[in-house]
Amino acid sequence: MKEKSRPVVALMYDFDKTLCTKDMQEYTFIPGVGMTAEEFWREAAALSTEQKMDGVLTYMYLMLEKAHAARKGIRRSDFVKLGRDLEFFPGVTEWFERIRRFGDELGVTVEHYIISSGLREIIEGSEIRDAFREIFACEFLYDENEVACWPKNAVNYTTKTQFLFRINKGVLDISDDNSLNTYTPEDERRVPFRNMIYIGDGLTDVPCMKLVKVGGGYSIAVYREGAKSKVHPLLTDNRVNFIEPADYREGSPLDTTVKTILRKMLLTDILTADSANQRKDAADR
Numbered sequence: 001m002k003e004k005s006r007p008v009v010a011l012m013y014d015f016d017k018t019l020c021t022k023d024m025q026e027y028t029f030i031p032g033v034g035m036t037a038e039e040f041w042r043e044a045a046a047l048s049t050e051q052k053m054d055g056v057l058t059y060m061y062l063m064l065e066k067a068h069a070a071r072k073g074i075r076r077s078d079f080v081k082l083g084r085d086l087e088f089f090p091g092v093t094e095w096f097e098r099i100r101r102f103g104d105e106l107g108v109t110v111e112h113y114i115i116s117s118g119l120r121e122i123i124e125g126s127e128i129r130d131a132f133r134e135i136f137a138c139e140f141l142y143d144e145n146e147v148a149c150w151p152k153n154a155v156n157y158t159t160k161t162q163f164l165f166r167i168n169k170g171v172l173d174i175s176d177d178n179s180l181n182t183y184t185p186e187d188e189r190r191v192p193f194r195n196m197i198y199i200g201d202g203l204t205d206v207p208c209m210k211l212v213k214v215g216g217g218y219s220i221a222v223y224r225e226g227a228k229s230k231v232h233p234l235l236t237d238n239r240v241n242f243i244e245p246a247d248y249r250e251g252s253p254l255d256t257t258v259k260t261i262l263r264k265m266l267l268t269d270i271l272t273a274d275s276a277n278q279r280k281d282a283a284d285r
Contacts, residue, residue, distance in 0.1 A: 007269040014200035015116035027085040033066040083125020091249030096131035136163040157204040222246040
């Protein structure tokens with residue numbers, strides 16, 4: 001009999017205000033161009049409304065405009081350096097390896113992914129970059145001098161959902177649409193939706209949260225201290241399974257919830273496989 005492979009579980013995270021404590025541009029970039037966070041985002045919102053422009057493309061455009069005006073570098077390396085200044089919620093830097101080891105002890109392969117409307121370059125410069133199998137986020141296209149010249153990828157709250165299917169099918173190359181759209185039987189997909197956990201912080205994560213939840217996986221909304229009321233409607237409106245404080249330390253409610261989910265996913269995978277084998281045996285008789 002062929003040995004059963006270990007189930008794969010994907011933990012997928014928004015980034016801003018989910019792992020780091022505020023929008024990543026607010027730590028260094030926005031102060032560096034002489035603005036407050038409120039001024040930058042207010043101008044971005046106004047421009048988006050005036051031009052009927054996608055909000056993500058708007059902020060990317062405004063970053064380049066403000067950097068030019070302030071004579072700040074816009075090379076890829078300049079954006080990557082901004083990742084050094086990110087501040088994370090308690091326990092984040094130890095979380096990924098600890099959960100991976102817990103999965104190993106259970107007999108589950110745990111993979112971590114980012115699905116963010118923030119900048120990939122900044123995330124790549126952070127101390128947690130190596131924790132992720134893949135980072136799906138906004139990114140600039142750079143010219144021959146490594147200077148940003150065009151948005152290469154823009155990830156808004158609805159386009160985030162495509163990456164769930166990429167992870168589901170194991171098609172992580174975002175230039176590969178053919179493999180993504182080719183029919184694949186559910187039992188041949190690399191990460192079933194029932195083996196997905198999505199962790200986010202608010203309304204921009206709702207499409208992903210709902211899709212994962214409907215597919216049999218689990219969605220968790222995290223909140224910073226004193227902001228529980230912001231995510232409470234996500235629970236009462238049945239968009240998420242759980243709401244937890246953004247505390248990633250061992251023994252925290254979030255840590256306990258995720259570990260419990262992983263245990264349940266393993267049992268579900270075993271039962272699903274046993275049921276499929278029984279049906280196959282019955283059909284062969």
